[in-house]
Amino acid sequence: MPFKITYEIDSDPSDLLIDAIRTEQTVEFPLRLTPQWIQEKVVGQVLRIEEMGDRRKSVTIGYDDRLVGNEFPQFLNLLWGNISLFPKVLITKINLPQSFLESLNGPRFGVAGLRSGLGIENRPFLMTALKPMGLSTKELATMAKTLVQGGIDIIKDDHNLANQPWALWRERVEVLSTAIAEANHEFGRHAIYAPSLNRPTEELFESARFAKEHGAGGLLVLPGICGLDTMRAIADDDSISLPIVSHPALLGSFVMNPTHGLRHHLLFATLVRLAGADFTIFPNHGGRFSFSKKECAEIVDQCFSSMSTISSISPTLAGGMTLERVPEIIKEFGRDITLLIGGALHDGDLLTNTDKLVERVRFASTN
Amino acid sequence: MPFKITYEIDSDPSDLLIDAIRTEQTVEFPLRLTPQWIQEKVVGQVLRIEEMGDRRKSVTIGYDDRLVGNEFPQFLNLLWGNISLFPKVLITKINLPQSFLESLNGPRFGVAGLRSGLGIENRPFLMTALKPMGLSTKELATMAKTLVQGGIDIIKDDHNLANQPWALWRERVEVLSTAIAEANHEFGRHAIYAPSLNRPTEELFESARFAKEHGAGGLLVLPGICGLDTMRAIADDDSISLPIVSHPALLGSFVMNPTHGLRHHLLFATLVRLAGADFTIFPNHGGRFSFSKKECAEIVDQCFSSMSTISSISPTLAGGMTLERVPEIIKEFGRDITLLIGGALHDGDLLTNTDKLVERVRFASTN
Numbered sequence: 001m002p003f004k005i006t007y008e009i010d011s012d013p014s015d016l017l018i019d020a021i022r023t024e025q026t027v028e029f030p031l032r033l034t035p036q037w038i039q040e041k042v043v044g045q046v047l048r049i050e051e052m053g054d055r056r057k058s059v060t061i062g063y064d065d066r067l068v069g070n071e072f073p074q075f076l077n078l079l080w081g082n083i084s085l086f087p088k089v090l091i092t093k094i095n096l097p098q099s100f101l102e103s104l105n106g107p108r109f110g111v112a113g114l115r116s117g118l119g120i121e122n123r124p125f126l127m128t129a130l131k132p133m134g135l136s137t138k139e140l141a142t143m144a145k146t147l148v149q150g151g152i153d154i155i156k157d158d159h160n161l162a163n164q165p166w167a168l169w170r171e172r173v174e175v176l177s178t179a180i181a182e183a184n185h186e187f188g189r190h191a192i193y194a195p196s197l198n199r200p201t202e203e204l205f206e207s208a209r210f211a212k213e214h215g216a217g218g219l220l221v222l223p224g225i226c227g228l229d230t231m232r233a234i235a236d237d238d239s240i241s242l243p244i245v246s247h248p249a250l251l252g253s254f255v256m257n258p259t260h261g262l263r264h265h266l267l268f269a270t271l272v273r274l275a276g277a278d279f280t281i282f283p284n285h286g287g288r289f290s291f292s293k294k295e296c297a298e299i300v301d302q303c304f305s306s307m308s309t310i311s312s313i314s315p316t317l318a319g320g321m322t323l324e325r326v327p328e329i330i331k332e333f334g335r336d337i338t339l340l341i342g343g344a345l346h347d348g349d350l351l352t353n354t355d356k357l358v359e360r361v362r363f364a365s366t367n
Numbered sequence: 368m369p370f371k372i373t374y375e376i377d378s379d380p381s382d383l384l385i386d387a388i389r390t391e392q393t394v395e396f397p398l399r400l401t402p403q404w405i406q407e408k409v410v411g412q413v414l415r416i417e418e419m420g421d422r423r424k425s426v427t428i429g430y431d432d433r434l435v436g437n438e439f440p441q442f443l444n445l446l447w448g449n450i451s452l453f454p455k456v457l458i459t460k461i462n463l464p465q466s467f468l469e470s471l472n473g474p475r476f477g478v479a480g481l482r483s484g485l486g487i488e489n490r491p492f493l494m495t496a497l498k499p500m501g502l503s504t505k506e507l508a509t510m511a512k513t514l515v516q517g518g519i520d521i522i523k524d525d526h527n528l529a530n531q532p533w534a535l536w537r538e539r540v541e542v543l544s545t546a547i548a549e550a551n552h553e554f555g556r557h558a559i560y561a562p563s564l565n566r567p568t569e570e571l572f573e574s575a576r577f578a579k580e581h582g583a584g585g586l587l588v589l590p591g592i593c594g595l596d597t598m599r600a601i602a603d604d605d606s607i608s609l610p611i612v613s614h615p616a617l618l619g620s621f622v623m624n625p626t627h628g629l630r631h632h633l634l635f636a637t638l639v640r641l642a643g644a645d646f647t648i649f650p651n652h653g654g655r656f657s658f659s660k661k662e663c664a665e666i667v668d669q670c671f672s673s674m675s676t677i678s679s680i681s682p683t684l685a686g687g688m689t690l691e692r693v694p695e696i697i698k699e700f701g702r703d704i705t706l707l708i709g710g711a712l713h714d715g716d717l718l719t720n721t722d723k724l725v726e727r728v729r730f731a732s733t734n
Contacts, residue, residue, distance in 0.1 A: 020655065024655075025527070026499075026500060026527060027498060027499030027500050027501065027525075027527070028496070028498055028499070028500075028525055028526075028527055028709070028710075029498050029499035029709070029710050029713070030710045030713075030714065033710065033713050033714060034499050034501075035499075035501070037501070038499055038500070038501035038502075041501065042499070042500050042501040042533075066531055066532050066533075067500070067527075067531060068529075069529060069530040069531050069532065071529055071530055071566075071567055072567060073529070073565045073566065073567060073568075073589070073592050073593065074527075074529035074530070074565060076592050076617065077526065077527065077529070077565060077589065077592060077616050077617070078527075080616075080617055080620075081526065081527070081589075081591075081592075081616035081617060082526075082615075082616055082619075083619075084591070084615075084616070084617050084618060084619030084620050084623070085615060085618075085619035085623065085650055085656045085657070085658075085686075086619070086656070086657070087623060087657050129395070131394060131395055131396050132393075132394030132395070132396035132401050132402075132405055132409070133393060133394050133395075133405070133409055133434070134394065134401075134402070134404070134405035134408065134409040135405075158394075158395055159395075159444065159448065159449075160392070160393060160394070160395055160434075160441075160444065160445075160448070162435075162436060162438055162440070162441035162444070163436045163438055163441070164433055164434060164436050165433055165436065166409075166433075198440045198441055198444060199438075199440065200438055200439060200440060200596060200600065201440075201594070201596050201597045201599070201600035202600050202603075222440070222444065222448075224448075224451070225440050225443050225444060225448075225594060225595075225596065226440065226594050226596065226597070227568070227592060227593050227594035227597060228592075229567060229568045229592065229593070230568045230593070230594060230597070232568070233567065233568035233569050236569075248449075248451075248452060249444050249447075249448035249449055249451070250443065250444070250447055250448060250451050251451060251452075252449075252450075252451030252452035252453070253447075253451050253620040253621045253627075253628055254620045256451070256452065256454060256624070256627055257623070257624045257627065260620075260623055260624065261620055283452055288387065288391075289452045289453070290452070290453070290454050291452075319452075342395070342396070343395075343396050343397045343400065346396070346397075346400050347397065347400060
């Protein structure tokens with residue numbers, strides 16, 4: 001079975017763009033100079049063309065699975081390499097060959113693994129971020145203990161926390177891991193700490209192992225910066241073996257243009273899932289970002305959809321969530337989601353707000 | 368001196384978006400809940416606002432250099448992390464602190480290093496790609512020898528060549544390196560071979576060393592897939608120490624929307640230069656892609672602009688170049704560019720066309 005990729009492009013009777021796409025993504029060579037067998041076996045083959053109205057058409061092209069050779073970086077290149085430089089090309093659908101899916105491990109934990117690992121049944125996961133940047137490691141540790149006491153499951157670094165002087169990376173990982181372990185013991189909780197792995201390439205894998213050795217229970221990975229294949233390699237590394245939280249930094253560029261790039265769910269569900277994320281953070285509709293209700297629903301659907309042996313993952317709704325919206329969000333997206341609530345917990349007393357969040361989630365999950 | 372980033376955004380008397388940008392990229396926390404000193408020292412500070420007409424305004428925000436801590440991944444995050452998810456935000460200018468520039472090595476060779484390494488004075492560099500995919504390693508080797516004979520300086524893998532069965536990566540690197548060395552000896556040339564480093568993360572650095580050991584003279588790197596910081600780390604690695612050719616695959620997403628993303632020159636010149644590329648491939652105007660004459664001219668300018676101790680790099684014009692355009696391109700952009708001509712060399716006899724290209728470049732460079 002080939003890779004089947006569906007593109008939405010401007011209607012044009014000449015279909016020149018269709019030939020441009022199927023050659024650009026394969027031989028990158030004038031068709032008329034290309035040997036016949038290569039034109040037939042290596043160049044993409046048009047499987048279907050459909051007028052959509054509104055001057056756009058939908059085109060599905062099939063690519064022999066040997067073009068990718070079961071390597072994830074080359075899959076990304078086949079998907080969106082040079083045609084990222086073509087105007088008004090939008091990828092709307094991807095069908096993957098079974099052989100490719102079987103070559104990938106996908107998420108190490110997935111929803112089921114997270115549930116058993118964190119001991120959480122029947123309710124959404126609760127995540128928050130340590131912030132604002134500028135607080136000392138000690139201040140962040142105090143904040144983390146309160147969040148554990150209140151009942152948050154996953155306490156991650158804000159994605160802007162890197163190696164700033166106010167809370168240097170190594171010190172922060174050591175102190176926060178210890179603080180959260182102590183608070184777990186004191187309050188009978190099982191919260192995990194997920195430090196940000198936005199580290200220089202030379203230190204990235206070593207930093208992941210450092211975090212694990214010092215007691216971190218997850219990792220925040222920024223695939224828009226380190227690359228999706230690096231996230232996959234972190235997930236695949238048996239010496240790391242921690243749940244991965246995928247963060248959308250920089251990824252907006254691939255989805256923010258309605259006629260160019262990838263549909264939201266292909267990036268924030270399909271690709272990050274193939275690349276080993278257990279949680280995929282994205283901005284929920286109605287917050288401070290611009291994803292629509294439909295785009296969010298499609299992401300959630302694709303996090304849970306059947307995909308060979310690749311586990312389902314937890315869509316992690318973020319971006320200005322408030323406590324008031326908790327029941328509505330759970331009703332809309334179900335109990336396998338993660339609620340990432342940051343700033344709203346700090347408006348007033350942190351412990352009181354966290355208690356309130358936990359109570360609301362419990363109530364909404366049992367009613 | 369702070370990082371100064373200039374954004375073009377929609378005009379709005381409330382200036383809410385300006386506050387959203389300067390907090391989103393730093394504390395990601397409600398301003399009114401942020402301690403006063405953090406509001407003043409950590410949150411971005413508005414330095415300048417200018418109405419541009421056309422309902423757009425230009426806003427410059429300064430960020431304390433401690434926010435980056437001289438780490439390249441966090442610089443990318445400060446530049447474009449979460450605001451990649453904001454609609455209609457375009458980055459038009461970047462001013463970098465001297466301390467940050469001094470923390471980076473930039474390109475290991477740069478134009479001057481490439482000239483002395485390749486023994487080329489006073490004319491553009493000539494690059495081509497081995498293609499189409501589907502040819503065997505042996506066929507590619509025969510092609511490479513002809514290209515050496517004709518006088519091409521840099522023979523790179525087509526960026527779509529990964530580890531496909533027709534020319535597996537390791538075999539290809541060994542055979543092509545040897546073939547090009549033999550042809551150099553036979554024809555008295557100094558061509559280099561630059562295999563594609565679009566490898567799985569686990570094998571990337573080892574593959575670069577394998578290529579070097581087997582005689583490759585450069586590396587084709589796809590920072591849109593492996594990440595800009597990975598390219599930087601490859602350039603910084605003394606055990607690799609090869610010229611780096613940066614390829615634009617996937618990078619179109621950051622520049623193809625005129626009101627969202629980065630201006631072309633910031634990505635294809637400033638960022639890839641900071642990240643260690645010696646050559647930066649981009650599609651020239653008038654070819655099969657859509658960059659304008661002005662966008663190309665700005666990229667070329669910024670490849671050569673003064674930037675602390677960071678060397679200037681060779682803008683590598685590609686994307687459907689023809690032999691006929693050689694004199695015009697050299698006149699337009701000067702002699703420190705690289706001409707990347709692929710398919711056009713194969714329309715007719717490869718050696719004859721290559722000879723013609725070399726002759727034209729020599730003529731245009733001395734007149």
